[in-house]
Amino acid sequence: MSPTVLPRGAAIDLPAAERWTVAACWNRHAQCEVDVVAFALRENGRVSRDEDFVFYGAAETPDGTVRLAARGPAEQAIVIDLTALPEAVRTVTIAAAIDGTVTFGDLGPVRLSAGPGDGGPAHAQATLDTGTTERTMLVAEVYRRGPRWRLRVVGQGYDFGLAGLARGFGVDVEE
Template sequence: PTHRLAVDLGALPSAATRLDLFLALPGGPGAPARFGALAAPRVHLLGPGGEKAAGFAVTGLAEETAVVAVELYRRNGAWKIRAVGQGYDHGFAGLAADFGLTPAPPRAPRPGPAPRPAPPARPQTRGEELLPADMGERLSLRKQQVATSLRKGGLTGVTARVILVLDASGSMSGLYAKGTVARVAERMAAVAALLDDDGTMQAWTFATRPARLPDLHLGELPEWLRLHVRVGQLGVIGRKKRPKSRADGQVDMRTVGIQNEEQKVIADVRAYVRDHPVPLPTLVLFFSDGGVYRSKEIERELRAAADEPVFWQFVGLGRSHYGVLEYFDTLPGRTVDNVGFFAVDDVDQVADPELYDRLLSEFPLWLGAAREAGVLR
């Protein structure tokens, strides 16, 4: 049978950034119990005038009873299409649960494939048992949410090095004072806890100059946040000095400065990755409140990084000007699209599932493209 679904993208609210098209078997007497018993479903997307915009078959299905077929997502104000083809063998209810939906209860029980058993709980990351109870509980829930966001992109069991970069320029002082940056760093620790094999995350801070922070070991998270998620004083800046560190690893934030020089910390992180190669992809989580003005220098660094096994996910923490970061992933002439960007007005008001979905939506796409291009082995 053929089914049609009309979507008026122009009528959607500006906050809507993604639409997923699900296919699910209806069940009932005589209905097929799994997609493997049918010909591969085909999806055709038509433009406003009925012209064909895209089409593909969802292949490789066997025991699945529900499928995420296609995704429409908004980037830089324009809607784009991505074929997904992610199957679920525990029906629409399991698919809906992964997407945070609550499906309507079935009118009557029906025979069908046995529910897929829940995956075994991921063992605690080293050091997790040392965390205060409330922080450990938050971390455990967030790891599950990170795993769900990755599954939506077709990734399970992936391992990656995670690097955190925090803007410490003068305009960020309010976000540090309110504790917003510390809360962001705690939420990012869950990404490292799930993706990194030992839960360790490298970190940088930057303003006029970059400075590498001590590595974040999960069991030291409360103390690490207290000691190292800081913004500098606004006076007495040693303009010609490199950032200094104290015996406890704290950076003298006065020597970091107050301006925005993103290209310098990007270069620092690139050098670290080159000097410390690992057989894994690297995911950089880069937080800034904008005020970007070194667009040419930033573009030069990120273009040169396109052949490196690193994906750069930039997150804007406000309504400021983000320069080249806002449109970099539309620029041609790179081996792969190695940059993602989105901005939020108030990150504290963004729930964990939404934040991780947005944070990790482009990383799976880059992984596939990077492997195909030979950037990743």
């Protein structure tokens, strides 16, 4: 079965599965590194604690329900154990951040795929290719809606760096 192609802003129900993987890939750019990160958010859109921010320096939440899986210099993924996430977590927001002065306009398209398990066949995919001056971008969110989980392709970019994005989600960032 072919994956569902989602435009920016679209959302779909996720079939029941213990784990889901949301992967992002891009064309490698010699003058920057791209980091995929995740925020396990409460209903108020903020983390419960700083450890609910998953990034290269803290590759999983303390309970292991959200983790970063690096797959090389131009692909990273977030693996979410939906059955074990604490009830207080309503949304897992996935973002990409560019280190340095390169922007998403310079980088080019970010391709997303989401599938059950630890990287099996894609159930959904999207291409985010409208970046201009942004250095951080919300790429997707997995969220609870009633008893089900849904995936939304976001594609919202910001001109500020990762620290600004993390602060916006309630993370205490030391400079």
